[in-house]
Amino acid sequence: xxxxxxxxxxxxxxxxxxxxxxxxxxxxxxxxxxxxxxxxxxxxxxxxxxxxxxxxxxxxxxxxxxxxxxxxxxxxxxxxxxxxxxxxxxxxxxxxxxxxxxxxxxxxxxxxxxxxxxxxxxxxxxxxxxxxxxxxxxxxxxxxxxxxxxxxxxxxxxxxxxxxxxxxxxxxxxxxxxxxxxxxxxx
Numbered sequence: 001x002x003x004x005x006x007x008x009x010x011x012x013x014x015x016x017x018x019x020x021x022x023x024x025x026x027x028x029x030x031x032x033x034x035x036x037x038x039x040x041x042x043x044x045x046x047x048x049x050x051x052x053x054x055x056x057x058x059x060x061x062x063x064x065x066x067x068x069x070x071x072x073x074x075x076x077x078x079x080x081x082x083x084x085x086x087x088x089x090x091x092x093x094x095x096x097x098x099x100x101x102x103x104x105x106x107x108x109x110x111x112x113x114x115x116x117x118x119x120x121x122x123x124x125x126x127x128x129x130x131x132x133x134x135x136x137x138x139x140x141x142x143x144x145x146x147x148x149x150x151x152x153x154x155x156x157x158x159x160x161x162x163x164x165x166x167x168x169x170x171x172x173x174x175x176x177x178x179x180x181x182x183x184x185x186x187x
Contacts, residue, residue: 008074015069023069026077027061034060034081040153041085051092060084075162082152086129089151093125131184135177142177145170149177 006014006022008029014022027034038053038060063084071077132150136143144163148154154162156170163170 008077012071012073012077015071020065023065030074030077030081031057033078037078037082037153038085041089041151050096051089056085056088059088063088075158078152078154078158079148079162082148082154086132086147086151089125090129093129127185128181131181134184135180138180139173139177141165142173142180145173146177146181149174 006025008026011022011026011029015026034057035053038056041056042051042053060081061084064080071080128150132143132146135146141163145159148159148162156167156174159174160167160170
């Protein structure tokens with residue numbers, strides 16, 4: 001069977017068996033979705049950023065395959081990609097901010113779910129990362145949901161599949177997480 005015609009599930013099985021070519025085929029199949037996620041992240045960013053969606057997707061993939069990938073399914077692959085994108089954005093922001101956190105050259109990001117944060121909010125990537133990390137300390141599940149929603153751009157349905165919970169649970173936890181993050185970032 002042609003590798004390009006194989007389902008992501010079959011390719012994931014091949015990846016777990018050590019087939020690097022299957023990882024490349026999987027990336028090619030899921031690239032449009034990963035690029036869509038990266039574009040959502042960058043659509044919400046202000047002007048002046050130097051990292052591009054395509055670069056973010058490729059760097060995330062390289063980060064994901066640097067070890068022995070053990071993706072369980074398509075949702076887990078996207079979950080890992082979201083985490084890799086978050087790490088890359090945070091590292092990029094740290095590099096840009098260099099010695100002075102929050103300085104005028106700090107990379108900025110807006111939340112695509114801006115309804116929770118007022119009109120056109122611009123947040124420091126580092127502050128957002130710290131807030132999500134603190135939320136995860138308080139509630140691991142809400143922290144994961146916030147990470148997947150903010151940095152991964154996943155829908156409630158996609159997050160539910162990735163975490164093995166219902167869409168309704170994701171929506172309820174996301175409301176709580178947004179409120180927690182709003183308080184944390186505004187105070």
